[in-house]
Each structure stands twice: as C-alpha cells, then as structure tokens.
Amino acid sequence: MHLTGLEAEHFRNLEHIQLEPDPRYNLIVGQNAQGKTNLLEAIWLLTGCRSFRGVRERDLVSFDQEVMRMQAAFRDSRREQHITYAIQKSSREKKITLNGVPLRGGSRLFAQFQCVVFTPDDTMLIKGLPDKRRNFLDLCCAQIRPKNMDVLRRFENLTIQRNQVLRSIGAGNGTPLDLAIWDAQLAVAGAHLSHIRHSYVQRFAPVCARLYNIITGGREQLTVEYQSGMYRDYEMPETVTEPMQDYYLRKLTMSSTDDIRLGYTSIGASRDDLLFKINGKPVRDFGSQGQKKSTALVLKLAQAEIYRHSQGQSPVVLLDDVMGELDKSRQELVYSIVQEMQVFITTCNEGAVLGSDRGMRITIENGKIL
Numbered sequence: 001m002h003l004t005g006l007e008a009e010h011f012r013n014l015e016h017i018q019l020e021p022d023p024r025y026n027l028i029v030g031q032n033a034q035g036k037t038n039l040l041e042a043i044w045l046l047t048g049c050r051s052f053r054g055v056r057e058r059d060l061v062s063f064d065q066e067v068m069r070m071q072a073a074f075r076d077s078r079r080e081q082h083i084t085y086a087i088q089k090s091s092r093e094k095k096i097t098l099n100g101v102p103l104r105g106g107s108r109l110f111a112q113f114q115c116v117v118f119t120p121d122d123t124m125l126i127k128g129l130p131d132k133r134r135n136f137l138d139l140c141c142a143q144i145r146p147k148n149m150d151v152l153r154r155f156e157n158l159t160i161q162r163n164q165v166l167r168s169i170g171a172g173n174g175t176p177l178d179l180a181i182w183d184a185q186l187a188v189a190g191a192h193l194s195h196i197r198h199s200y201v202q203r204f205a206p207v208c209a210r211l212y213n214i215i216t217g218g219r220e221q222l223t224v225e226y227q228s229g230m231y232r233d234y235e236m237p238e239t240v241t242e243p244m245q246d247y248y249l250r251k252l253t254m255s256s257t258d259d260i261r262l263g264y265t266s267i268g269a270s271r272d273d274l275l276f277k278i279n280g281k282p283v284r285d286f287g288s289q290g291q292k293k294s295t296a297l298v299l300k301l302a303q304a305e306i307y308r309h310s311q312g313q314s315p316v317v318l319l320d321d322v323m324g325e326l327d328k329s330r331q332e333l334v335y336s337i338v339q340e341m342q343v344f345i346t347t348c349n350e351g352a353v354l355g356s357d358r359g360m361r362i363t364i365e366n367g368k369i370l
C-alpha cells in the first residue's frame with residue numbers, strides 16, 4: 001500500500017502542506033525543529049492510532065489555531081481510498097471520514113491503512129518497562145488481524161472491572177465470591193489474548209533471528225521469547241482450548257487472596273513480556289547501546305515483513321531520524337527489506353543516508369515544504 005496524496009492544515013507547525021509522495025522512496029530533509037517528524041506523525045495518524053509520540057490529540061493542532069484538517073489518499077492492493085481527518089482543539093472533537101463515510105473512531109482506519117514507524121525512542125522497547133513491549137506486540141497482532149484488538153480491549157476492560165471489585169472487597173464492601181463472575185470472563189479473554197500473542201511470537205522470532213544474523217554477519221544470534229504471565233510451564237495448544245481457559249481460571253482463583261490484598265490482578269496476560277537475548281544473554285541487561293538499537297531496528301523490520309507476508313501487501317514505512325545513525329550494512333539491510341515498500345525517511349544530514357539520490361526529496365523549512 002502507499003500514500004498517493006496528503007494535504008494538512010495547521011498540523012503542529014505545518015501551516016499548510018500538500019504532497020504527492022513517491023510510491024517508493026521519500027527522503028525528508030531539513031534542519032532540526034523544522035517539521036520533519038511532524039510530517040511523519042501526520043501520516044501515522046491516518047492509521048487511526050494515537051500519535052507515536054504519545055501526545056494528546058488536541059496538542060496536534062497548531063498552537064495558535066483551533067482546528068487541524070487533513071485529507072489523504074492511499075492505494076492498497078485493490079483501489080484508491082480517501083481519508084479526511086479533523087481535530088477541534090476546544091471541543092476535543094475528532095471527525096474522520098473514509099471514502100466519504102463518517103467513522104465513529106479510528107478503528108476502521110486501522111483495518112485499512114497501515115504503517116510501521118521506527119524512531120530513536122524505540123530503544124525503549126528494549127530498555128523500557130514491559131508495558132512498552134506488550135503494546136508493541138499487541139499492535140503487531142492487531143495489524144495482521146484487526147479483530148485481535150477487540151480481544152485486547154475486552155481483556156483490558158475486564159481487568160479494570162476485576163480490579164475495582166478487588167478494591168471494594170479490600171475495603172470491606174464485598175466478599176471474594178463477588179469475583180467469580182469476573183474471573184470466569186477474564187479467564188476466557190486472557191487465554192485468548194495469551195494465545196494470540198504466543199502465535200505471533202512464533203512467527204516473529206525466526207524473522208528477527210534471521211535479520212539480526214544478516215546485520216551482524218552471523219556473529220551474533222538474537223532470540224525473542226514470549227514470556228507469558230500465566231502459561232510459563234504450559235504447552236500452548238494449536239487453538240484456544242477449554243483446559244487452557246480452566247487453567248487460567250484456576251490460577252486466577254488461587255491468587256485472589258493476594259490480589260485482594262494488593263488491590264489489583266497480579267497474574268495473567270497483563271504481566272506478559274518479551275525477552276530479547278543476544279548469544280544467550282538478555283539484551284536489556286547486557287547489550288551495548290549499538291546492540292539495543294540494532295535489536296529495536298530488527299523488531300520493526302520483522303513487523304513490516306510479517307505484515308507484508310500475512311496481508312499480501314506492504315505497510316508504509318516511516319523512519320524518523322534513524323538512517324543517518326546506522327552504518328552501511330544496517331542501512332543496506334533496511335533497504336533490502338523495504339525495497340518493495342513505500343518509505344519516508346527523515347534526516348538532518350542527507351550525506352549520511354545511503355541512496356539519497358533516488359525517489360523524491362522533500363525539503364522542509366519552518367513548517368513549509370520548499
């Protein structure tokens with residue numbers, strides 16, 4: 001899939017930009033703080049996800065403006081589609097249309113337009129807390145099957161509700177029997193979510209291993225393991241089974257006394273994590289800065305490759321300020337993976353990016369495309 005056109009008005013410092021990108025290679029050049037990442041962020045928003053910089057939606061509207069508007073066209077394997085997107089600052093209202101039809105939220109966009117973004121902050125996937133890795137894994141799972149997002153939402157809502165019940169029991173406003181109804185539902189959703197994550201990592205781990213092997217010339221082996229918060233010593237079946245759900249329920253029930261004391265659910269899929277090891281040693285604890293960056297890069301490339309294989313079309317790839325930082329072999333690996341994909345690369349230093357003479361060069365200065 002590729003973006004064929006984008007017009008944005010009052011998106012952060014981008015006062016008014018209009019762009020018909022190259023279907024393959026787009027290099028966005030400019031000095032610091034000119035609006036390069038803002039442009040990538042505008043493209044990312046078309047996936048229906050929240051900003052990859054984690055800001056509130058109204059902060060995407062230019063400081064001195066009330067409304068941000070975007071319209072975009074993209075081509076997938078079947079047809080060209082059109083998106084309009086507007087955010088009103090004071091009312092926090094968001095209006096989205098897809099092919100002229102108003103949408104209630106961004107989830108329909110997510111099923112239509114897909115990006116993979118890689119930024120310098122992605123080393124937090126290695127160094128940061130488990131929730132970063134869970135969010136990444138859930139995004140990957142939902143990209144290849146948007147319905148997986150519904151399983152996650154259900155699991156999250158049930159966890160919030162169970163935690164509320166735990167706290168009221170702890171405060172003397174209920175008995176442990178009140179948990180039964182929540183435990184039964186949470187066990188079903190938790191088993192399903194664990195299975196989805198486990199299945200994704202089974203596909204993901206060998207791709208990561210292969211790519212990491214390429215960039216290190218076979219000198220280092222990367223392994224990726226799914227650490228299930230519930231099923232550590234459990235052989236995961238091919239599909240979600242009743243014994244798997246019963247196992248979840250049993251463990252939840254067993255931890256209820258602890259959970260009431262703590263006021264939250266201490267076991268289950270909300271404790272899942274991913275473990276990355278290089279040559280058998282956890283990257284988080286023993287990896288160098290370079291190894292952490294390379295691992296993060298490989299995770300994103302593997303995400304793009306799996307999406308392409310499972311959907312039969314490529315995501316749009318957004319590389320924010322990372323190419324110039326990579327050595328030649330790593331840049332070449334990136335190009336070999338994204339060669340069939342539309343890519344947007346931002347840089348302050350064009351000379352440090354290999355192949356910067358191809359495709360389209362977009363120069364940004366003070367929020368304007370020159």
Ligand SMILES: Nc1ncnc2c1ncn2[C@@H]1O[C@H](COP(=O)(O)OP(=O)(O)OP(=O)(O)O)[C@@H](O)[C@H]1O
Binds near residue numbers: 059321
């Ligand atoms: N809501 C907003 N309204 C107006 N300007 C904004 C808003 N949010 C951010 N900015 C400004 O946008 C400018 C450009 O930001 P951006 O992150 O796109 O820079 P960049 O070109 O990627 O720079 P770098 O190379 O340093 O990463 C910054 O000066 C920032 O203050």
